[in-house]
Amino acid sequence: MTLNTTSAGPGPLSGIVVADFSRILAGPYCTMLLADMGATVIKVEGPGGDDTRLYKPPSFNxxxxxxxxxxxxxxxxxxxxKDPEDLATAYEVIDSADVFIENFKPGGLKQFGLDAESVAERWPELVHASITGFGTDGGAHLPGYDLLVQGVSGFMSVTGFPDGPPQRGGVALFDVITGLHAAIAVLGALQERSRSGRGQHVELDLLSAALSGLVNQTTGYAACGNDPQRLGNEHPSLFPYGPFPTADKDLIITVANNSQFTRFSTVLGMPDLIKDPRFDSVENRNNNREELRVLLNEALRTETAETWAGRLQAAGVPCAPILTIPEGVQYAESLGLHPVVQVGHGKDTVPLIKNPVTYSRTPVTYDKAPPALDADRETVMQWLRSHRKDPS
Known part of the structure; x- marks a missing residue:
């Protein structure tokens, strides 16, 4: 296999080369998105490889x-x-790249001449993306683990039930959000470079991404000093909005406006609820949620979740069951979304979850399975030799 770095490929980022010195999740998620869009991504790993190679179970082969x-x-x-010859090779990889992405601890790359100032001086056209846990100032010494950020950002304080302890999310949410922000930042810097001809350093940290991702919760504090609390599966500003008990199991029902509430109460056989001054607006339903909850639970317990789902969906009321991960993937398949893709070729093929973006003309690709450690050394070295500048 050869590295395809020409602009003739189908992807929107075909022709872009990314030197990926990141590991774990936020950086690799960003670079995978870029690779899906056609960028050539060279994953530079230390002798021990990316830590996540050993994160198991579960495992595949x-x-x-x-x-x-x-x-x-x-x-x-x-x-x-730390090896001079390997460091020289790393410089060659960056020499040939449009984008350099790393998530070393602040100051960790200075000894290798890969700190922001050195990179900007040596490669002025390079887009350099740095990902840290807590920035490069007062939090520079803090390790960047998603769970730590879930804790200090306030996310855990609003996750869980009021009478229970704070809870972590079921996935490394802020690593993923930071990876998305990093991909956006890189694309923005590349677009600006197309006008100015100059690269730049873009910095991201998990805590800032978390506070941005907490949207209404953090803005409520910033704008008016609101201190949100845990509400379990409740919404702080809307009701009914969450899972409700039926005759057999819970059903998620999300009513976000008066029109939906009118249809919802009509299906439940209580069409006059919207005329009740306690429930005639979003704010009033929210302020009187416990009184409304009693009425809704009593009605919903008369039929099964499947029965109610059919009736509510037919009336245009948003609702859904609570599924397991396997059931969720199968449900997406039943809707024609085809969430699982076969990545790679032959014996190296791996079933993975698809990129969520569909382009009409320049599709994402799934040509190469996640590589074994150092699997592409010869290919990369040959490609570098072909790109070396003639010293004369």
């Missing part, structure tokens, strides 16, 4: 699915930056 989930379409080469 002995490889942790954590690693597999964010590393398709990349080319792996092992380089020990």
């Amino acid at each position: 002995g490889i942790g699915t954590y690693y597999l989930s964010v590393n398709r379409n990349k080319h792996s080469i092992v380089l020990d930056l």
Whole structure:
């Protein structure tokens, strides 16, 4: 296999080369998205490889699915930056790149001449993206783990039931959000470079991404000093909005305006609820949620979740069951979304979750399975030799 870095490929980022020095989740998720869109991503790993290779169970053919989930379409080469020859090779990779992405601890790359100032001086056209946990000032010494950020951002304080302890999310949410922000930042810097001809340093940190991702919760505090509390599965500003008991199991019902509430109460056989001054507006339903809850629970317990779902969906009232991860994937398949894609070729093929973006003309691709450690060394080295500038 050769590295395809020409602009003739189908992807919207075909022709862009990314030097990926990141590991774990936020950086690799970002670079996978870029690779899906056609960028050539060279994954530079230390001698021990990306930690997530060993994150298991679960595993697929002995490889942790954590690693597999964010590393398709990349080319792996092992380089020990403490070795002068390997460091020279790392410089060559960056020499040929449009984008350099890393998530080293602040100051950790200075010894290798890869700090922001050195990179900007040596590669002025390069887009350099740095991802940290808590920034490069007062939080520079803090390790960047998603769970720590879930804790200090306030996310856990609003997750869980009022009478229970704070809860973590079921996935490394802020790593993923930071990876998305990083991809957006890189694309913005590349677009600006197309006008100015100059690269720039873009910085991201997990805590800032978390506070941005907490949207209404953090804005409520910033704008008016609101201190949100845990509400379990309740919404702080809307009711009914959450799971409700039926004759057999819970059904999620989300009513966000008066029109939906009118249809909802009509299906339940209580069409006059919208005329009740306690329930005639979003704010009044929210302020009188416990009184309304009693009425709704009494009506909903008369039929099964499936029966109510059919009636409510027919009336245009948003609702859904609570599914397991396997059931969720199967449900997406039943809707024609085809969430599972086969990545790679032959014996290396791996079933993974697809990129959620569909382009009408320049589709994302799934050509290369997540690589084994150092699997692409010869390919990368040959490609570098072909790109070396003639010293004369």
